[in-house]
Amino acid sequence: MTEVVNELVGNPAYRHILLNHLPITGLAVAALVLAWSIFEGRWASMVFGLALCLLTSASAVLVMQSGDAAYPQLFERLDGHGQAWLDHHVFLAERYGRLIPVNALLAAGAIGAGAWRVAWRRRLAIAVLAATIASLLAASIIAEAGGKVRHDEFRTSNPPTHDSQGREGGDARPASAGPPLAMRRLTEAQYRRAIADVFGPEIEIAGRFEPEGRREGLVAVSSAFVTVTPSGFEQYEAMAREVARQVVAEPHRARLIPCAPADPARADAACSEAIVRAFGPRILRRPLEQEEIGRRVSAAGEAATRAGDFFAGIELIVTSLLVAPDFLFRIESVLTDAGADGLHSLSEATLASRLSFLLWNAGPDDPLLAALAEGRLSDSEVYAREVDRMLASPRFEDGIRAFFEDLFQFEEFSDLGKDPVRYPMYSAKVAADAREQTLRVVVDHLVAHQGDYRELFxxxxxxxxxxxxxxxxxxxxxxxxxxxxxxxxxxxxxxxxTHASFNLLKAHPGRSSPTLRGLFLREALLCQSVPPAPANVDFGLFNADDNPQYKTARDRLEVHSSSASCRNCHALTDPIGLGLENFDGMGRHRSSEGGATIDASGDLDGAPFGDAVELGQVLSESPLVGRCLVETAYRYAVGRAATLEERPLLRQLERRFEQEGHAIAPLMREIALSEGFLTAGRPAEEGGS
Amino acid sequence: MTIPAENPAEKTIRSARAFALARAVLFASVFGMGAVACDDSGRGAAGRGAGSDPLASADPPVRGYVMARWSDEIPHDDPGECPEGLNVTEVEYFPEQWKKYMAERQRVREAEGRFIRWDHELLPPDACQDPLSQPDPGYLTLDGPAKVAGLDLDGVDSTKASSEGNACAHDDFTSPEGEAGVDNQAWRLMGCVRGYRPNDLMDRLHQSNTMIKEGGYAILMEISGMDDPLDDDAVEVQFLSAAAPVTLDALGEPMEQVSFTVHPDATYQSERARGRIENGILTTDPIDLRLKIKQQTQDNAVFYRDARIRAKVLEDGRIEGLVGGYWDSENFWSMMNDHTIGGTPQGRNAAFNRGFMCAGLYHAIPRVADGHPDPETGRCTSISMALHFEAKPAFVIRPRLAQAD
Incomplete structure (x- = not known):
């Protein structure tokens, strides 16, 4: 009993469900009682009816409070359409819900006034009855949308969308409420790409990179929450020194150094400045101020003089650029003046980097840097042309590869290992090719053929x-x-x-894992959250795949998940994860396990499938898949989770994604042109962060 | 090993045709997918294979295999078939010369850190290069009865005594399973060589499967027309050399389902032998077989004449059994002696390590040869032999179809 009370008090969603009948059925009963009392003409009956109206109308306050409190918790658990219906439910509640508490005040006033003036009693009661019927109508409208939040059987139409001002179906460009700016550390891939872009792929990078982590389902988001440890900085410095050494040494010197010093044994300010101007903007991803150019030239001159070697100074310049925070981190900033909506436009340098890393997973190229240097990027037409130029470039493939590598959690390949007795066919080459295979299919389908994202499945x-x-x-x-x-x-x-990649990756070293596979599908591809496993789970039975009584993973999981603490989560993951059981932990097809035929049938939220191919079909038909990609791409672009205020923006992006046949390039274009991408909220300090 | 002629239990199954078909389907589901070889149409790699039921096709598929084992059948017991002992090497036959040579070899090695050549002036002439440069030292062959694996190639349980006038007549062996008429004169030739005795050098090499694992060219087999792996009265079998070695898995075993491009030299593609499968036992008619061999110091080709197989088609997709045939005598001599390292002949070294003298072997070969008499001289020109093989499903790719992007 205590648990029930605690649940009732502590869980707003529970309170909302319990109370939300009162403003409808309660009001309906109150209206009937009040109507009868008016017909009967007895004041005592009218007071009873008015009191019922007062109480049931007042309950709407509790209903709306609990609904507001439950919103974030509920929202994350819903599928895409459920979320949209929830947004619409909230929109209706905010628009019409305030009428219901007003009815409570009216009923209270009627009781007081009727006690004072006998002649007014009947007219007051009639007025309250009319208001009650209006309230009942409002509550029904709100409840009609609310009922569709969790019950897709009631959804006979798509939910209306709302713009940032709450206008239903508004066409105005949805605006971000201005979430915080990010400071993202370059990933290993981005670092390597940056070095290759500036100095060429011949330059070798030897060193250990700091762990990258994963947040909100993406390394790209995690990169905004990581720092550089002292030992990590030592690694960066060592790598920078080694790169710089190679740059100034033969055979690369002649190719990379744009000028020759007058005397190789002495400083040469003019040549040093030319080198800083050549490398600086491309490494730091922005034009350099004259002052910082002068500072680096001066330091290079001092080093050259001390060493008696001009190139010692150049080595210092390159090293200093490669350990600069502006290189190792993508530090974002905004313009000082906010727009009319309170949002701040990103600085041009931030915008150039955001765009370039989104579309190419690399820093800005020379044309983009040129536009940046000339201050033309704030011109929306110039910016849009740059977006289109970059989308049309072959390097867009790099950006899409990087995005899907992140979405598919392919960085886990670097730590992948298999039991050679169970999977003697496994090798590092198999893993590398499996990873590349899926990325090739993605790029070929989405970029080369501009295909529908859902058809990947x-x-x-x-x-x-x-x-x-x-x-x-x-x-x-x-x-x-x-x-x-x-x-x-x-x-x-x-x-x-059905590729080897996912089935290799989402498996244990010695066996497959329907749970890991189902978890990946839920979280990465459907954007649904699955609670983590309890700490004290006994995996003994499940791990014993030589158990003659439970030969298949399905058999073992059924027993394992029979305990209450496991059941709920496994109910989310296993029915779809078992659909891939025809692929062992190596990704090879199999028909049986332990001598028993594998049953790979199941259902994805009610849509049945018979095997992995049908699972892919069902997944491709799920409205959540496209929606999830939009949300994930947006998170990837801005380096953080979308805020609740950005839901309308996401809905619009989702709608556009559908209109464009779920093609990836138009989606990236829409994101790159969205206000959520172009603006940010108030920085910590006026003038930038 | 010898495959049993017939399994009574399977005979019962054979009579139940419907059940046999069901088993065939089950079998196909196990090995059919990978073993379905790429056809010549040039279609994409995945165009056929997984998921397609080969039995549903009106045109039975071509199944490819790679040899995961290919080795001499060396008996693992020693019942004393060599009563006069084993063959000697040059070290025993020319002790003084070899003593001086070994001393010089040791000196040079210590002084200069190198080995002196096997055709050094301190040694007698190299009979592995010029077999008549030394006197015939006498060569001990395994002349008595013995249990040896092999096939009855000539269909006769013959003895030398009962076949007077036939220069190729010989005493047949009995198989370990008791089958008479086994033709395997190669074992008669090498059976009293130390390196071929149980658990000695060659036996250990065969046990560790170095021929396959360290070989330069995988040995491929294609079976076409096999629409029932248990009973099929008309299949065709072809042997081919691949252009590349086998692929080993993490446990060091040859991997199955690998794609192999065949060797560009058509010399190493045999004719298609007509064959049949009865109760899961595949047998073929004879064909000549040339296979490219590259292993350690060898880089040449074997030539087996009138080779045929008897092997069991296993339910996991493998095929295991014997290859029997007649090893061309000249090729046999060549294979034993044509070893080089950096251009230096290594036949003498190989003979020393195995335990025989090339001069003796040269004279012994005609004595044991039992096949293909020369029409003019009547002299036999080949030696019956047997090899144990294990074939795993693989894909045989014709080079003209290669199409990398």
Whole structure:
């Protein structure tokens, strides 16, 4: 009993569910009682009816308070349409809900006034009855949307959308409420790419990078929450010194150093300045002020003089640029003046970096830096042209690869290992090719063919190598490199979920894992949250895959998840994860486990499937898949989770994504042009962060 | 090893045709996917294979295999078939010369850190290069009866005594399972060589499967027309050399389902042998077989004449059994002696390590040869032999289809 009371008091969603009938059924009963009392003409009856109206109308205050409190908790647990209906429910409550408490005040006033003036009693009661009926109508409208939040069987139409001003179906560009700016550390891939872009791929980078982590489902978001430890900085410095050494040494010197000093044994300010101007903007991703150029030239001159070697000074310049916070971090800033809506535009340098890393996963190139240096990027037409130029570039493939590597959690490949006894076919080359295979399919489908994102889960197109051939039990013509192929119609594989990559990655070293696979589908591809497992879970039975009584993973999971503490979460993950059980922990197809036939059937939130291919089909038809990609792409772009205020923006992006056939390039364009991407809220200090 | 001629239990199954078909389907589901070889149409790699039921096709698929084991059948017991002992090496036959040579070899090694050549002037002439440069030292062959694996190649349980006038006549062996008429004169030739005795050098090399694991060219086999792996009265079998070695897995074993491009030299693609499967036992008619061999100091090709197989088609997709045939005598001599390291002949070294003298072997080969008599001289020109093999499903890729992006 105590638990029930605690639940009732402590859980606003529970309170909301318990109380939200009162402003409807309660009001309806109160209206009937009041109508009867008016017909009867007895004041005592009228007072009873008015009191009922007062109480049931007043209950709306508690209902709305508990609803507000439950909103964040509930929102995250809902599917995409549920979230939209919740937003609409809130919108209606804010618009019409205030009428109901007013009815409570009116009823209270009627009771008081009726006690004072006998002649007014009947007219007062009639007035309250009319207000009660109006309140009942308002409550019903609000409840009608609320009922669709959790019950998709009631959803006969798509939920209306709302703009940032709460206008239903508004066409105005949705605005971000101005979330905080980010300071993101370069990922290892971005660091390597930056060095290759500036100095060429021949320059070797030897060193250990700090762990990157994952937040809000993305490394890109985590990068805004990591720092550089002292030992990590030592690594960065060591790498910078080594890169600088290579840059000034032959054979790279002649190619990279844009000028020759008058005397190699002495400082040369003019040549040093030319070098700073050549490397500085590309490394720091912004134009350099004359003062900081002078500072670096001066330091280089001093070093050259001391060492008696001009290139010792250049080495210092390069090293200093590569350990600069402006290089290691993407430090964002905004313009001082806020717009009419209180939002601050990003500084041009921030905007250039945001855009370039979003579309290319690299720093700005020379044309973008030129636009930045000339201050033209704040011109929306110039900016839009840059967006289109970068989308049309072959380097857009790099950006899409980086995004999907992050979304698919492919950084886990670096730590992947398999039990060689269970999976003797596994090798580092298999893992590398499996990762590359899926990325090739993604880029080929989304960029080269501008395909529908949802078709990634059904496409039969594949790329193979001789290394992967045995995993797929397929012939590969090309002795080296990649060859395009296609799974035959009716094949047991279709779509990226049947690729070796996911099934290798989302498995244990010695066996498959329906739970890890289901968790990945829920969280990464459907943007649903699954609570973490309790600390004291007994995995003994599940790990014993040689148990003759429970031969298949389905058998073992059914027993394992029979305990109350496991049941709820496994109910989310396992039904879909088991759909991939025809693929072992190596990604090879199998029909049986332990001698028992594998049953890979299940359902995705009510949509049935018979095997992994059908699971991909069902997934591709889920409205959540496209919505989730939009949300994830937005998080990836801005480096943080979307705020509740940005929901209308996301809804608009989602709508545009649908209109554009779920193509990735238009989505990235919409994001790059959205106010959420272009602006931020008030910085910590006036004038920038 | 020898495959049992017939399994009574499977005979019962064979009579139940419907059940046999069901088993065939089950079998196909296990190995059919990977073993379905790429056709010649040039279609994409995944166009056929996983998911397609080969039995549903009107045109039975071509199944590819790679040899995961390919080794001499060396008996693992020693019942004393060599009553006169084992063959000697040059070290025992020319002790003084070899003593001086070894001393010089040791000196040079210590002084200069190098080895002197095997064709050094301190040694007798290298009979592995010029077999008549030394006297015939006599060569001990395994002349008595013995239990040896192999196939009855000539269909006769013959003895030398009962076949007077036939220069190729020989005493047949009995298989370990008791089958008479086994033709395996290669074992008669090498059976009394130390390195071929149980658990000695060659046996250990065969046990560790170095021929395959360290080989330069995988050995491929294609079976076409096999629409029932248990009973099929018409299949075709072809042997091919690959252009690359086998791929080893993390446990060091040859991996299955690997794609192999065949060697560009058509010499190393055999004719297609007609074959049949009865109760899961695959047998073929004879064909000549040339296979590229590259292992350690060898880089040449074997030539087996009238080779045929008898092997069991296993439910996991592998095929295991024997290859029997006649090893061309000249090729046999060549394979034993044509070893070089950096251009230096290594036949003498190999003979020393295995335990025989090339001069003796040269003269012994005609004595044991039992196949392909020369029409003019009547002299036999090949030696019956047997190899144990294990084939795993693989994909045989014709080079003209290669299409990398």
């Amino acid at each position: 059904t496409t039969r197109r594949i790329f193979m190598t001789r290394t992967l051939g045995p995993v797929y039990a397929l012939p590969v013509q090309a002795e080296s490199g990649w060859e395009a192929a296609e799974f035959a119609p009716g094949d047991r594989r279709a779509g990226i979920l």
